[in-house]
Amino acid sequence: MNIDELKSVANAIVATHKGVLAADESNPTIKKRFAPIEVESTEENRRRYRELLFTTDGIERHVGGVILFDETLRQSTRDGVPFPQLLSSRGIIPGIKVDQGAKALALHPGEKVTEGLTGLRDRLAEYRQLGAQFAKWRAVIEIDERDIPSAFGIEANAHALARYAALCQEAGLVPIVEPEVLMDGAHGIERCEAVTARVLQAVFAALHAHRVLFEGMLLKPNMVIAGKQCARQAGVQEVAEATLRCLRRYVPAAVPGIVFLSGGQSAEDATDHLNAMNAMGPQPWEVSFSYGRALQAPVLAAWRGQEDNVAAAQNALLNRCHLNGLARAGKYSRTLDDAT
Ligand code: 13P
Numbered sequence: 116m117n118i119d120e121l122k123s124v125a126n127a128i129v130a131t132h133k134g135v136l137a138a139d140e141s142n143p144t145i146k147k148r149f150a151p152i153e154v155e156s157t158e159e160n161r162r163r164y165r166e167l168l169f170t171t172d173g174i175e176r177h178v179g180g181v182i183l184f185d186e187t188l189r190q191s192t193r194d195g196v197p198f199p200q201l202l203s204s205r206g207i208i209p210g211i212k213v214d215q216g217a218k219a220l221a222l223h224p225g226e227k228v229t230e231g232l233t234g235l236r237d238r239l240a241e242y243r244q245l246g247a248q249f250a251k252w253r254a255v256i257e258i259d260e261r262d263i264p265s266a267f268g269i270e271a272n273a274h275a276l277a278r279y280a281a282l283c284q285e286a287g288l289v290p291i292v293e294p295e296v297l298m299d300g301a302h303g304i305e306r307c308e309a310v311t312a313r314v315l316q317a318v319f320a321a322l323h324a325h326r327v328l329f330e331g332m333l334l335k336p337n338m339v340i341a342g343k344q345c346a347r348q349a350g351v352q353e354v355a356e357a358t359l360r361c362l363r364r365y366v367p368a369a370v371p372g373i374v375f376l377s378g379g380q381s382a383e384d385a386t387d388h389l390n391a392m393n394a395m396g397p398q399p400w401e402v403s404f405s406y407g408r409a410l411q412a413p414v415l416a417a418w419r420g421q422e423d424n425v426a427a428a429q430n431a432l433l434n435r436c437h438l439n440g441l442a443r444a445g446k447y448s449r450t451l452d453d454a455t
Contacts (some may be wrong), residue, residue, distance in 0.1 A: 129372030133179035135405035139212035146180030154420035171429040177440035180208040199246030209248035219253040226268035239286040249289035277321035293335035300342035315365035329369035334454040355391035368399035377409030385409035394445030
């Protein structure tokens with residue numbers, strides 16, 4: 116493991132004004148994203164869409180890294196430039212989703228554990244050869260009225276995340292560690308904070324036990340937010356304060372960056388929350404984004420699969436990247452969104 120290289124890649128991804136574009140939807144997920152805009156999920160349509168994203172002029176000002184899916188890492192532009200090479204040439208670091216999805220946790224109804232450790236060392240070596248410099252693994256934690264998540268469910272996911280992260284660092288890839296507490300449900304923001312706290316505590320204990328170097332990783336957490344079906348939705352400032360309070364308690368200052376997932380928030384809400392956190396002043400780590408839907412929803416809506424719409428779709432992506440770049444500095448305001 117080259118410690119200096121891990122640190123420099125982790126720091127570059129969250130450099131000033133920058134964050135991550137999560138474009139690592141698995142084939143079943145991208146099919147769901149294409150369905151409402153009536154685009155068939157063929158290999159060529161997926162390639163065309165990712166080419167649109169990765170060739171957008173100007174995103175390199177706000178995008179330090181892009182997470183790719185296995186298929187995408189092996190695809191090229193229509194002119195034959197492999198996507199990882201294209202991104203690197205633009206100063207954007209290519210990364211790869213390496214988990215194989217959250218599956219039911221045996222004998223624990225309502226809970227999931229993420230699979231993909233078997234053979235991971237060999238896959239990481241191949242991904243590195245193909246140009247990836249960082250990786251991502253997503254654990255999924257649901258909140259339910261019953262006793263969910265259980266202590267065991269949290270431990271099982273923390274353990275898998277830590278094994279993944281250690282394998283990544285051994286292979287010279289920066290691990291993005293993503294324990295996602297879902298927004299689904301009617302729970303209030305207080306319950307989300309309590310569960311997120313338990314999860315982060317378990318994840319960092321497991322990372323430490325597995326000898327993961329905190330300086331050479333990034334954390335991709337959920338924000339602390341009320342469940343989607345909760346009658347009382349917390350305001351922007353309340354979300355920002357609860358999220359930072361929770362992270363400051365459980366995330367070591369040695370971690371260079373927090374890159375939030377958007378998790379089903381609207382693009383505007385995700386930017387607003389990020390902005391409010393950065394407006395609260397400097398934190399021990401960079402406070403940034405690794406959004407999938409919150410960056411891509413407006414792009415998909417503008418594109419609808421049509422070549423004629425590529426320029427409009429690229430504008431939508433550039434606009435979202437620009438606004439999140441402002442939010443990285445606490446300089447976004449909702450009126451900027453209303454104006455576009
Ligand atoms: P969302 O921002 O759409 O939650 O996606 C981020 C991601 O990479 C989920 O694993």
